[in-house]
Amino acid sequence: MKILAHVIIVSILTIITQIGGIVWIMNFAFFRWVKKGNSKWTKLSSFLVIYLLLTFLIIPIFAKISGRVPLPITKSDNLIPHNYITPLLNRHYVKPRLKTQLLELADKTNSENKLLKVSYLDANFPFIDGFPLLPHLSHNDGRKVDLSFYYTKNEKEGNLKPSNTGYGAFVEPSDTEYNQTKECKSAGYWHYDYTKFLTLGSRNDLVFDLENTRNLVIKLVQSPLTQKILIEPHINKRMNLTNNKIRFQGCRAVRHDDHIHHQINN
């Protein structure tokens, strides 16, 4: 039973953080070896300390060697995490050229409007091409990152958050707009809107900021490095942009009227 519990914990930690499962195994192997400090709390505290030290001091060094770098985590940057849980879970790694592109884009955005920064959601794990960052199957090679839409409150702009995770608070289509979610769900893709369960708290007093979101998408498609952008059809229609880099992700994925999926060329 005890082994099964460890297997479950290691699996969950690996799925959520990539490195957490290995840290868990090494930590418990160490306490078994020294045969001291057997209290559960000692082991758990030791795990947390080692995990945090690795996450913020060691992993960035090794990830760089294997070709990925962490996105900024300080508020002083113009590129910011939507939620600090993302870097805490090592889900903010990208290829260096994607980081450079995002930093330039964020600086440009902020130089045009001091109230705005570019906020990122899930990117990739630090290591191993092909290792997916669930639930995003394609975020597995350092070339992908999700970005937040912009919202306003009482016409005031800023990096406002309708959902704590950045996912699951949708910009619903109006009655006259094409409803992709309805189409996908009636075609049997029941999971299409399941991110509504992943908000970790949401608010409904914000208004989708079409203009600033559109400006961000324009900057992304204008960059030669950009390969494609995935966004829900009714949002694309509202933005009135025609560019073959802007695409619909298909019903097998999840709905994209809560964030922008951005990816760069190989």
Ligand SMILES: [Zn+2]
């Ligand atoms: Zn994505």
